[in-house]
Each structure stands twice: as structure tokens, then as C-alpha cells.
Amino acid sequence: GVVYVIASGRLTKDPQYKKVGNKNISNTILNISVGYSKDEDGDPKTEYLTCALWRELADFAASFKKQGN
Numbered sequence: 001g002v003v004y005v006i007a008s009g010r011l012t013k014d015p016q017y018k019k020v021g022n023k024n025i026s027n028t029i030l031n032i033s034v035g036y037s038k039d040e041d042g043d044p045k046t047e048y049l050t051c052a053l054w055r056e057l058a059d060f061a062a063s064f065k066k067q068g069n
Contacts, residue, residue: 007049009034010067017062026058 009032016029030051035044053061 007034014066015064028053028058028061
């Protein structure tokens with residue numbers, strides 16, 4: 001099945017765009033950091049996610065750029 005996830009975060013590097021297979025299907029890989037809640041010591045927690053985007057969404061996200069440091 002298909003899983004949909006909504007996450008808000010910052011790019012950790014520029015996306016990686018390519019065409020895949022005989023049909024040249026668009027694919028973009030995004031790496032993002034997502035900060036949320038705090039641990040038992042009160043320090044913020046961060047998760048690092050790798051996301052695979054396909055077709056029109058991959059084409060849209062291919063132009064994203066990492067901002068800042």
C-alpha cells in the first residue's frame with residue numbers, strides 16, 4: 001500500500017533528482033531534519049528523515065535548495 005506522511009523540517013542537503021527505469025519516471029530524494037518535543041532533560045529532540053518523492057511531486061521538489069549553513 002501507499003503511505004502518506006506529513007513532516008515539516010529543514011533540508012540537510014540539496015535534493016537528489018534522477019529519472020528511473022525504462023519509462024524515465026522522476027524521482028527525488030530529500031533528507032530533512034525534524035525537531036519536536038523535548039527529552040527527559042528538556043533538550044529538544046531531532047529526527048532525520050529520508051523521503052522518496054515520485055513523478056510530479058519529484059519534479060516539483062527537485063528545485064528545492066538547502067538554506068543557510
